Amino acid sequence: MKVIVQHDKLDPYEAIVHHETTELESGKHGGVVSFVGTMRDFNDGEDVSAMNLDHYPGMTEKHIEEVCQEAMDGWDVMDVLVVHRVGDMYPSDPIVLVAVWSAHRAAAFDACRYVINYLKERAPFWKCEVTTEGKKHWVEHNSEDPGVAKSRLKSA
Amino acid sequence: MEIDVKFFASLRDRMGRTSDKVTFDKEAATVAEVWDQVSSEPMPSNILVAVNKEYTDLSQALKSGDEVAFFPPVTGG
Numbered sequence: 001m002k003v004i005v006q007h008d009k010l011d012p013y014e015a016i017v018h019h020e021t022t023e024l025e026s027g028k029h030g031g032v033v034s035f036v037g038t039m040r041d042f043n044d045g046e047d048v049s050a051m052n053l054d055h056y057p058g059m060t061e062k063h064i065e066e067v068c069q070e071a072m073d074g075w076d077v078m079d080v081l082v083v084h085r086v087g088d089m090y091p092s093d094p095i096v097l098v099a100v101w102s103a104h105r106a107a108a109f110d111a112c113r114y115v116i117n118y119l120k121e122r123a124p125f126w127k128c129e130v131t132t133e134g135k136k137h138w139v140e141h142n143s144e145d146p147g148v149a150k151s152r153l154k155s156a
Numbered sequence: 157m158e159i160d161v162k163f164f165a166s167l168r169d170r171m172g173r174t175s176d177k178v179t180f181d182k183e184a185a186t187v188a189e190v191w192d193q194v195s196s197e198p199m200p201s202n203i204l205v206a207v208n209k210e211y212t213d214l215s216q217a218l219k220s221g222d223e224v225a226f227f228p229p230v231t232g233g
Contacts, residue, residue: 125232126165
């Protein structure tokens with residue numbers, strides 16, 4: 001399991017390949033499911049030209065790690081990688097990568113959705129958007145996903 | 157005892173500072189008492205609280221050196 005919070009630009013596909021070749025044993029996993037969150041150029045009816053993502057160093061990483069551990073404990077998955085950007089970004093920039101490796105696809109799909117949903121709910125990040133007119137405003141809530149119920153966890 | 161206080165995002169803008177230090181002339185205090193020291197207004201109902209980077213609530217008892225953070229709902233991912 002690896003969690004990275006970085007200011008640097010994120011190339012999610014390179015990160016997947018790098019993690020797979022350096023951290024996973026070749027030939028043991030049957031697939032990788034990934035979610036890549038990218039920045040939109042619109043939100044709540046306004047055109048958005050830039051965004052700053054704030055976080056709480058230490059607490060952010062700790063809570064992402066907890067969510068990843070829950071996914072590792074809850075499904076038959078081999079590894080989880082999360083890379084989340086902070087700082088200034090622009091439309092179409094990748095913001096977050098969640099990648100889950102497993103022997104079989106069902107566990108990887110469910111665990112990936114679990115990690116992104118609970119990361120969005122618990123990890124302390126805050127988006128501040130800049131509109132095309134130059135107005136700054138803090139995003140007050142994330143969109144919702146009914147998600148993977150905790151009852152789907154294998155231990156439940 | 158001394159408590160480190162942090163503010164994030166829109167609350168940081170509203171408070172006009174990123175951090176604060178609160179001192180009590182006693183050995184026990186709660187998060188609610190810390191809020192009363194840093195603001196003359198009641199804490200907005202949507203504000204979340206963490207002590208030493210774990211979510212908690214206003215009733216949590218504190219010890220000297222604890223780090224208390226106040227922030228709005230999170231919007232990552």
